[in-house]
Amino acid sequence: MREARIASVRARQILDSRGNPTVEVDVALTSGAVGRAAVPSGASTGIHEAVELRDGGKAWGGKGVGAAVANVGGEIAGAVIGLDATDQRAVDARLVELDGTPNKGRLGANAILGVSMAAAKAAAAHAGQPLWRWLGGEGASRLPVPMLNVINGGAHADNAIDFQEFMVVPAGADSFAEALQVGAEVFHSLKGLLHERGLSTAVGDEGGFAPELPTAEAAIEAVLEAAERAGHRDRVAIALDPAATEFFHDGCYRVDGGELDGGALSDLYARLADRFPLVSVEDGLAEDEWDGWRALTERLGDRLQLVGDDLFVTNVERLRRGTELGVGNAILVKVNQIGTLTETFDAIELARASGYASVMSHRSGETEDTTIADLAVATGVGQIKTGAPSRTDRVAKYNQLLRIEEELGERAEYPGWSAFPRARR
Numbered sequence: 248m249r250e251a252r253i254a255s256v257r258a259r260q261i262l263d264s265r266g267n268p269t270v271e272v273d274v275a276l277t278s279g280a281v282g283r284a285a286v287p288s289g290a291s292t293g294i295h296e297a298v299e300l301r302d303g304g305k306a307w308g309g310k311g312v313g314a315a316v317a318n319v320g321g322e323i324a325g326a327v328i329g330l331d332a333t334d335q336r337a338v339d340a341r342l343v344e345l346d347g348t349p350n351k352g353r354l355g356a357n358a359i360l361g362v363s364m365a366a367a368k369a370a371a372a373h374a375g376q377p378l379w380r381w382l383g384g385e386g387a388s389r390l391p392v393p394m395l396n397v398i399n400g401g402a403h404a405d406n407a408i409d410f411q412e413f414m415v416v417p418a419g420a421d422s423f424a425e426a427l428q429v430g431a432e433v434f435h436s437l438k439g440l441l442h443e444r445g446l447s448t449a450v451g452d453e454g455g456f457a458p459e460l461p462t463a464e465a466a467i468e469a470v471l472e473a474a475e476r477a478g479h480r481d482r483v484a485i486a487l488d489p490a491a492t493e494f495f496h497d498g499c500y501r502v503d504g505g506e507l508d509g510g511a512l513s514d515l516y517a518r519l520a521d522r523f524p525l526v527s528v529e530d531g532l533a534e535d536e537w538d539g540w541r542a543l544t545e546r547l548g549d550r551l552q553l554v555g556d557d558l559f560v561t562n563v564e565r566l567r568r569g570t571e572l573g574v575g576n577a578i579l580v581k582v583n584q585i586g587t588l589t590e591t592f593d594a595i596e597l598a599r600a601s602g603y604a605s606v607m608s609h610r611s612g613e614t615e616d617t618t619i620a621d622l623a624v625a626t627g628v629g630q631i632k633t634g635a636p637s638r639t640d641r642v643a644k645y646n647q648l649l650r651i652e653e654e655l656g657e658r659a660e661y662p663g664w665s666a667f668p669r670a671r672r
């Protein structure tokens with residue numbers, strides 16, 4: 248086989264799903280293999296995330312990525328050209344070392360991640376393998392249970408719902424393809440139901456509806472009623488991402504018209520878990536409320552998946568602190584929160600070794616890039632959230648998972664309810 252050394256690295260500014268600039272990178276190898284990757288971007292970003300480099304100024308509302316693009320084509324290209332792209336760990340280590348800051352703020356996590364992902368894709372192309380197989384090896388066969396965000400609130404929509412995401416989880420399906428069908432049928436049923444009630448069926452950033460519903464309870468009831476009408480009530484569960492950091496101000500949580508402390512908000516989750524088939528709550532409390540998180544975990548961790556997103560930011564150091572303190576029992580995995588694939592895999596490894604679940608995740612700003620679908624299968628994490636079954640930036644990932652399931656054929660495994668061992672049914 249010809250050598251797989253990095254021969255060229257090019258970047259350009261493209262648009263993401265919100266119409267904001269983002270970085271796309273092309274990596275070409277000496278063998279002629281090429282890889283292309285585009286970088287996602289969040290809106291409800293945690294303060295501990297790796298830093299996106301944005302140009303500021305007037306153009307693009309300050310969100311241009313000209314400097315990040317220049318860093319890829321300049322300093323970064325200079326450092327990685329000649330490296331063996333099949334050694335992802337070495338490529339990523341070089342990127343981290345070159346940046347030299349703890350949060351990748353010098354060269355930009357957006358610049359670095361674009362190169363890390365494009366190098367992986369080029370290496371997979373060189374090996375003549377799909378990305379999931381290249382990164383996951385022969386054993387990779389586990390599809391994720393999708394968590395489809397069908398009602399959007401918080402920072403992703405202009406409605407008054409405080410919780411950011413209400414997800415339908417087709418854990419009772421027998422395959423990924425069937426899960427996607429269940430999710431899509433519930434989505435369409437929900438559209439009909441909202442329409443009947445005179446509520447908006449316009450969608451938010453992640454493709455879910457953004458109706459003016461008064462409370463979290465009302466939103467969950469609407470999703471379950473839609474599932475019932477679609478004939479899927481017993482095959483779905485509910486997952487929430489309140490994204491509590493976003494409504495935490497001056498020590499209290501402003502939610503559904505009230506002001507709650509961490510204990511009272513945990514009471515609300517307990518009530519929701521009593522009433523509804525709730526399996527997962529992400530960022531139930533704010534990103535630095537370690538004591539509150541520990542109390543929440545002690546109280547509900549044996550019956551709910553408690554996922555740290557802004558809390559853990561795909562960062563092994565923050566995750567380790569969480570495992571030591573008994574905080575949460577799952578991590579949300581977002582490649583751009585940490586900035587390289589290797590560090591992403593390390594976070595998943597630590598989670599696995601600590602008995603924590605991992606959920607592969609998109610960002611609210613996405614592109615047509617489907618890398619995370621392949622990563623979900625490569626790592627076998629068993630869960631993915633990548634929005635509603637609507638809008639191409641979301642559906643592209645689900646469609647890629649359909650292809651992977653087809654490629655795996657008989658070997659494909661769909662974990663279903665076993666992805667949520669804590670859930671009471």
Ligand code: PGA
Nearest residue numbers: 289290291292490610611
């Ligand atoms: P973000 O939202 O991509 O806007 O950060 C996603 C999430 O909070 O899970």
Ligand code: ZN
Nearest residue numbers: 488490530556
């Ligand atoms: Zn989140």
